Amino acid sequence: MDPRLDRRCDEPASATVAEHHPDPVDSGSSAHPAPPGGEPIRQYRVDLERIRFSPYLSRLAAVTQVISQNAAGGVVHNRLTHSIKVASVARAIAVGVRADPGDRPVIDRLGGCDPVVAQAAAMAHDLGHPPFGHLGERILDRAARGRFGLADGFEGNAQTFRILTRLDVSGVEMVAPGGRAGQTPQPVPNPGLNLTAAVRAAVLKYPWARQGHPQPHPSTADAPPRGGGPGVEGPGSGKFSAYVPDIGEMEAALAAYPEIGAWRQTLECSAMDIADDIAYSLHDLDDFHRSGVLQHAAVAAEFRTWLRRRTDLAAAGSRIDSPADARRPGASLERLRRRLADRDGWIFDDEAFGVAVGRVATDLVDGLLAVPFDSSIAAERALRTFTGSWIDHLRESVEVDPDPPVRSAHLTLGRQAWHEVAVLKFVHQRFVLDRPDLAMFQRGQAEALTSLVVNLERWLTDPVDAGRAPRRLIDLVALATDDYRRVARERPDLLRGPTGEATTGRDDIVRLGRGRGIVDYVASLTDDQAAAAARSLAGLPGQLWSGGSVL
Incomplete structure (x- = not known):
């Protein structure tokens, strides 16, 4: 049996939507060819439907993405709408990379890149987010470590994995024979949603525990993987995907991918991770343009000043961090450039960064933000054109790397697109998340x-x-x-x-x-x-x- 199809417990065939009403797109079509063989398709579709029908997924409609709808005074993304869009982009990425025959040998060797697995992982990736978004993560982490002595604290990705493998239920009665005839059957330990190894592995964005597993642990490495270095608070890795009680489940899922090295994501996991970055970098801009938070004057001053004075800003040294200069236009973009160069030298390029700033300035500052959003059809069309063109551009830039650097993955954004996503995410951080009024609310x-x-x-x-x-x-x-x-x-x-x-x-x-x-x-x-x-x-x-x- 294909180890990617392994479920933690045997079970009878369940009456799922996937089995009785197969989706022609998910099951394979001329536009989206499915992998050969019907069994993997059916098994992965069962997983997708279990996630879709989970109350933990329904709950995300009432969980903050960045700010609650009541606080914004209008329609903004919540964790559910974000997850739906990430799933769409992740599936498209998986379909796209499989379409290149030159990449298929590498993809097959590494365990495959099934579009339905990537879609299922993307639907599930935010199940572990607590109330109030990333703020809630920090508060629960402090409480877990400081009040309860839980060394691994709280982490949204690890909580997602715990929900899928332990807390949620599949609805199938799981019993094991008691032995001799007439002996009372004994219940099998709760298997969560009892998903295939492929989908369980595909949510492991950071396939290690906070500390202690595996050995060597990424937090002790001179060059740790992304998320694996020490966190802001407490020892061990800042990001991780399994709590101590769930390490065995993580090991079992990863064992289905023997060609994926330590600290590495599966290909479907990388497709989900890239899709998350794309959606996050664009749809939050969508929200805050609609709500009027992204002010054209402030964003334009930052971008135009940096483009005009980039040489002077690069030569400014530590003055760029002084209280007098820290909030001046152009300084924040320059700090981003320095941080990327210091942290991600494996891919950072000054020229590519300059091109990325210029492109975002043209499309976002001089394009979308130049005209205030007034809810007109023309404004909606402009916003849809902006997000749609950027999603297509970034999705098509994804590359397969058989031997990636430690901070990268086997699926990655191309160099130029990587810089562009960093700049788009900067806009959100600098002009939304750093606002004092949001900080007071949080x-x-x-x-x-x-x-x-x-x-x-x-x-x-x-x-x-x-x-x-x-x-x-x-x-x-x-x-x-x-x-x-x-x-x-x-x-x-x-x-x-x-x-x-x-x-x-x-x-x-x-x-x-x-x-x-x-x-x-x-x-x-x-x-x-x-x-x-x-x-x-x-x-x-x-x-x-x-x-x-x-x-």
Whole structure:
């Protein structure tokens, strides 16, 4: 059997939409040829449908992408609409690279690049995002490490993998024979959605744990992979794709790709990762042009000043970081140029960076932003033309590399497109995320999420009232505690606290399980659910009967 089709548990054939109503595009057509053989197609389509029908995916419609719709005063992307668009781009990338016969030998050797696998991974890639977007990640990470002693804290990619392999359910009853006839059957451990190894591996953007696995660990490398270097807070890698209890699942998925080296993504994972970057770099600009946040004058001053004074800015040395010069037009783009040159010398090129700045200036500054968005048909057409042409251009620039640098992947954007995506993402960072009014709004959300975690722990440790805690919270704590007991039995060397101390004692396991369960619970809430729960537990007035949970 093809190891890419391996599921963690045997199961009877399930009545899925994929099996009874196959999508002609996903199943192969003249425009999008499918790989030969019907079984891989059917299996991957089953995975895609399980993800599509997951309540964790539905929840993303009420989770912030950058800012909530209520705060923006208009229609903005949420995590669900973002995921849908990433899935479309990822599938197109996979179809495109497979169409070049010159790349097929490399693709086949590395395990393939199935469009449906890339699509499924893209639909799933943000399942682990907690309430309030990346802000929520930071708050839960601090709480997990500082309050509960979880050395691997919280990370959205690792949470996604945990949801797919442990927390979600496929709806299929999983039982194993008890042995001799008449013996009571024993339940099989929860397999999550029980996806194929191909799809499980395709969500592993950072295929390592925060620390300790694999060895050597990327955080200790002189030249770590992207995301593998030390994070801003705490030891180990800043990005990773599996918590300690889920390392075995990660190993099993990656074992299906023996030609993919350590620290490397599968091809379908890279297609998803590139698509995420493309969508992020363009659709957030779409949102903030519509809402009037991206002001033409400020963006134009930054780009035109850098293009006019690039030689002087390059020679400015450390003055570019001084308080007097830091916010002057052109300085932020110059800091981006220096940061890229220092961090990504394997691909950075000064001339390519200058061309990228010029192209974004022409298309975005002198084109799209030059005319304020007024909701007219002409404005909608201009916005659609901008995003559509850029998506096509970036998608078509994807290349296959049989032996990539450590910070790259087997699928990568071409050199010029790589610089252009960096410049597009800069616009979003500099003119949206760095705004003081957004920072003030987010600090309030951070306080709410922090108080929610604290009050849930107090509730669960209340000997009188713990039994009245939400049933899902109690279930998740029990599940996580079982996970840590298993790790303590099978791989105790992986159980270390934030400062390296062993955490295998009974009280340690109880604390770790309670902490991971609380984090799993809070991360499964929508923005509004988290805010309402925080208010209720703080004793503030609010609606009592809220209609139940999303999950």
